[in-house]
Each structure stands twice: as C-alpha cells, then as structure tokens.
Amino acid sequence: MLWWSDSLKTGNVKVDTQHKKIFELGTGVLDLTPESSNETLQETFQELIDYTKKHFAEEEKMMGDHGYSKLQEHQGLHREFIQKLHNTLQDFKASGPTEENVDNLKLLMVDWLINHINEADKNFIQKL
Numbered sequence: 001m002l003w004w005s006d007s008l009k010t011g012n013v014k015v016d017t018q019h020k021k022i023f024e025l026g027t028g029v030l031d032l033t034p035e036s037s038n039e040t041l042q043e044t045f046q047e048l049i050d051y052t053k054k055h056f057a058e059e060e061k062m063m064g065d066h067g068y069s070k071l072q073e074h075q076g077l078h079r080e081f082i083q084k085l086h087n088t089l090q091d092f093k094a095s096g097p098t099e100e101n102v103d104n105l106k107l108l109m110v111d112w113l114i115n116h117i118n119e120a121d122k123n124f125i126q127k128l
C-alpha cells in the first residue's frame, strides 16, 4: 500500500488499523484517472472523508476519556484536515482527477497526514 510503513505505528492497534485504512482509501482516490466517472470520483472521495471523520471522532473520544490536555488543539488539527479534504474534493468536482488535483491530494495525504500521525497521534497515544 502506498505510503504506509511500520514507522507510522503509534503502538495502539486500533488506531494503527484505522490509519492503514485511511491510506488504503486515499490510494483509491489517487487511482482515479481523468476518465473516471464523476460518480465514481465522488463516491471514492466521500468514502475517504467519511472514514477519516469517523477515525477522528474515535481518537477524540479516546483523548476525552483519558483527560488528554491537548484535546482541543488536536481537534483543531482534525478539523483543518477535513476542511482541506473538502476543498480538494471541490477541485476534483470542478476539473476532475487532473494531474494537479491528484498531486495536491498526494501532498495532503503525505505531508499533512504522515506528519499528523508521527507527531500529534503518537504524542496522545503515549499519554494514554
């Protein structure tokens, strides 16, 4: 699977499994081509957004249950990512899976998500 490596493991099996699934769904979006139908594009993207939201909600619940001090800050980061995904979806809807749109999504998944897992997620798992 694209991008996943064991170095991204947080040590929490449930969280790690969900992260892998997000990468899997992200790979599905990146596999779209300019010939993919608009319907396929939206369905694939929506699945990624829905699953990511669900994952974020579960992380936030874990943090809340354990009284994690940086919950609000972490929540803000999650919201930011969902917003970015929505913006990217709008771009895809407007012009399809063009090279530029696909590159932007790759950047988002790689830069944002990998950094988030490596820093913010690993930090909260350590504190549980």
Ligand SMILES: [Fe+2]
Residues within 6 Å of the ligand: 015, 019, 055, 059, 117, 121
């Ligand atoms: Fe996460």
Ligand SMILES: [Fe+2]
Residues within 6 Å of the ligand: 056, 059, 074, 078, 116, 120, 121
């Ligand atoms: Fe997170």
